[in-house]
Amino acid sequence: MNLHWPNFLVAEEDGATIGIGQVKPHNDGTRELASMVVVPERRGQGVGGTIIQRLIADHPGQVLHLTCRVPLRGYYERFGFRALSKEDYSPYFCRLMPIANFFGAIFKRRIVVMRRDA
Numbered sequence: 288m289n290l291h292w293p294n295f296l297v298a299e300e301d302g303a304t305i306g307i308g309q310v311k312p313h314n315d316g317t318r319e320l321a322s323m324v325v326v327p328e329r330r331g332q333g334v335g336g337t338i339i340q341r342l343i344a345d346h347p348g349q350v351l352h353l354t355c356r357v358p359l360r361g362y363y364e365r366f367g368f369r370a371l372s373k374e375d376y377s378p379y380f381c382r383l384m385p386i387a388n389f390f391g392a393i394f395k396r397r398i399v400v401m402r403r404d405a
């Protein structure tokens with residue numbers, strides 16, 4: 288949803304893409320760190336962390352949100368994100384989460400919304 292290539296940061300090695308991530312701006316002003324993927328053979332070597340740090344640095348003074356599966360919560364906490372309760376969701380996540388939770392229940396995956404304050 289809402290995919291625009293200029294929002295993406297791409298990590299390359301010898302011309303090959305090894306990781307991607309983006310910050311998506313939503314209509315209500317919510318900015319979402321999203322699409323974080325590192326190729327399997329380069330995981331656990333700091334590529335994802337470097338992409339996240341760079342995206343944070345490229346959005347100075349801005350609050351960032353993300354959604355992730357529960358096991359990744361601790362990973363994103365390293366970068367200053369904190370899990371939100373429903374009352375603190377931005378309007379975008381108030382609309383999205385009932386749908387995400389519906390599919391999450393089907394696939395037995397609990398999704399958390401996290402926020403990093405500016």
Ligand SMILES: CC(C)(COP(=O)(O)OP(=O)(O)OC[C@H]1O[C@@H](n2cnc3c(N)ncnc32)[C@H](O)[C@@H]1OP(=O)(O)O)[C@@H](O)C(=O)NCCC(=O)NCCS
Nearest residue numbers: 323324325330331332333334335336337354355358359362
């Ligand atoms: C999540 C992901 C982007 C992290 O990128 P990465 O380059 O492997 O991350 P880094 O090297 O910066 O950090 C590695 C750390 O993250 C932890 N980590 C990675 N995936 C994890 C997971 N699914 N659950 C818990 N911790 C995880 C590793 O244990 C490692 O911890 P350590 O530093 O204590 O050894 C990458 O593992 C990935 O592409 N996963 C599949 C796609 C995905 O789940 N994307 C996230 C969507 S919200």
